[in-house]
Amino acid sequence: MSNAIFEEFSLPCGKTLKNRLVKGAMEENLANAKQLPDETLFNLYQKWAEGGVGLIITGNVMVDALAMxxxxxxxxxxxxxxxxxxxLAQKAKKNNTQVWMQINHPGRQVFxxxxxxxxxPSNxxxxxxxxxxxxSQPKAMTEDEIEDVIQRFTTTALLAEKAGFDGVEIHAAHGYLLAQFLTPLVNQRTDQWGGSLENRARLLLKIVSxxxxxxxxxxxxxxxxxxxxFQRGGFDVDDALAVVKMLEPYNIDVVELSGGSYEAPAMQGRTADDRTLAREAYFLEFASxxxxxxxxxxxxxxxxxxxPVAQKVLESGVDLVGMATALAYNxxxxxxxxQxxxxxxxxxxxxWKNKTLSGLANMALVKRQLRRIGTGKDAKINASAIFSLVLDQVIAAKLTKRYRQNRPHQGK
Structure with missing residues (x-):
């Protein structure tokens, strides 16, 4: 089994990945003022391609420039x-690597x-x-806004294909819009988009279709x-399996299983319902x-x-091994x-004791490494968490000001 990690893997769509290792999505915040990739991201993605993964999944690419x-x-x-x-696609496809664009809408998770x-789905x-x-306080979506979101996801996927990407990953996790529709904690609608799990999954299935x-x-x-x-009363393991079953008729190539949201950052190993996650491969038990x-x-x-942990993932019946933070540092x-x-x-x-600040510091440390690698430097293993968090806040403030100055006018 030891070499299975480096064996090819064929996807339902007919494409073949050169190995089972995938660079998972990370929030980079490295686009330019026009919300486009440029040299820093080109360098970063080429570095990952040369590093040996079989597949790269990009950081969030938003389907609406007014919802970031x-x-x-x-x-x-x-x-x-x-x-x-x-x-970006060309750089990421070096070394016989494939690249998928992760496409997303934040819903209420907008600073x-x-x-x-x-x-x-609800306010x-x-x-x-x-x-x-x-x-901010979110507003419950109208039918027109739901239809607009379906169209936007479809348009972005078509454009990704046109740009040379090998596929897309629709983000329905981590508390973003499609995950908000899936969880009864946020989706309190009484129309066709809310109530039963079938109704709550309707938006995701419409977009996939x-x-x-x-x-x-x-x-x-x-x-x-x-x-x-990982919140009491939220979307849970049985729901996840049911949604995977609903996706089966659509010839989906991969379901990536993660967990959590801004309110319960389980993707960083922290939960809000006192469930403990494994120290490594946090979601393996659920995925298996x-x-x-x-x-x-x-x-x-x-x-x-x-x-050995990556091998354990494959041995448990999971097909692909996603890595994110490990590839930000190496x-x-x-x-x-x-070798x-x-x-x-x-x-x-x-x-830290404060889960929110811990989450922000972990993200800040990762983003700092991505900035370094994108500008031709090596990752800094011993970077200070407090300094990285302060630096990230300073950079975020500058980028937020830039975004507000350059943002298109709100409207369709």
Whole structure:
């Protein structure tokens, strides 16, 4: 089994990945003032491609430039200049690597300072205790706004295909818009988009169906799904399995299982319902259980930094091994594993008492490494968490100001 990690894997769409290692999505905030990728991101993605993964999944690319997860994010809409995205795809496809664009809408998870659209299935605000004021009160979406979102996801997927990407990953995890529709904690609608799980999953299925119909049959379509929200009364493991079953007729290439949201950052190993996660491969138990009952290939991401753990993922019946933070600190890790299987990626992890600040510090540390690698430097293993968090806030403030100055006028 030891070499299975480096064996090819064939996807339902007909494409073949050169190995089972996937660079999972990370929030980069490295786009330019026009919300487009440029040199920094080109360098970063080429570095990952040369590092030896079989597949790269981009950081969030937003389907609406007025609804961003953070400043410095990428957006791809109907009239966006495609050339920079074509260059990004080309850089990411070096070394026989494939690249998928992760496409997303934040819904209510929009920082108040950013402004723009703050939409949600229902007008339920984020509950982050004393940090709740960082986010705006969302407004419940109208039918027209729901139809607009379906169209936007489809348009962005078509443009990704046109730019040379091998596929898209629809983000329906981590508390973003499609995850908000899936969880009864946020979706309190009484129409066809709310109530039963079938109704709450309707938006995701409509988007999947529209993209499948619009794009070529060999264009990969994946879905990122929470194995659970890790909040009491939220979307849970049985729901995740039920949604995977609903996705089976759509010829999905991969379901990536993660977990959590801004309110319960389980993707960083922290929950809000006192469930404990494994120290490595956080969601493996959930993913393995679903993999045994699903026809769709399953991938899991979260906390993997050692080859034996990656092998354990495959041995448990999961098909692809997603890694994110480990590749922010060591983009060459897959190549190193081929030479030195015992190599471990050192990934500092902040565990302060304040979960929200811990989450922000962990993200800040990762983003700092991505900035360094994108500008030709090596990652800094011993970076100070407090300094990185302050630096990130300073950079975010500058990028937010830039975004507000350059943002298109609100409207259709």
């Amino acid at each position: 997860t953070g400043p410095g994010g990428m957006a791809l809409e109907q009239n966006t200049d495609l050339a920079p995205f074509a260059t 108040k300072k950013m402004g723009g659209k703050v939409l949600s 339920v605000a984020l509950d982050l205790g004393k940090h709740s004021s960082l986010f 529209a993209i499948r119909a619009a794009c070529a049959t060999d264009f990969a379509v994946a879905v990122k799904l929470n194995s659970a929200d 259980n679903i993999a045994q009952q699903s026809q769709i290939p399953i991938m899991t991401t979260g906390g993997i930094k050692r080859l 983009p060459d890790l897959p190549n190193h594993w081929q 030195v299987p015992g190599m471990v990626s050192i990934t500092p992890h902040v565990q």
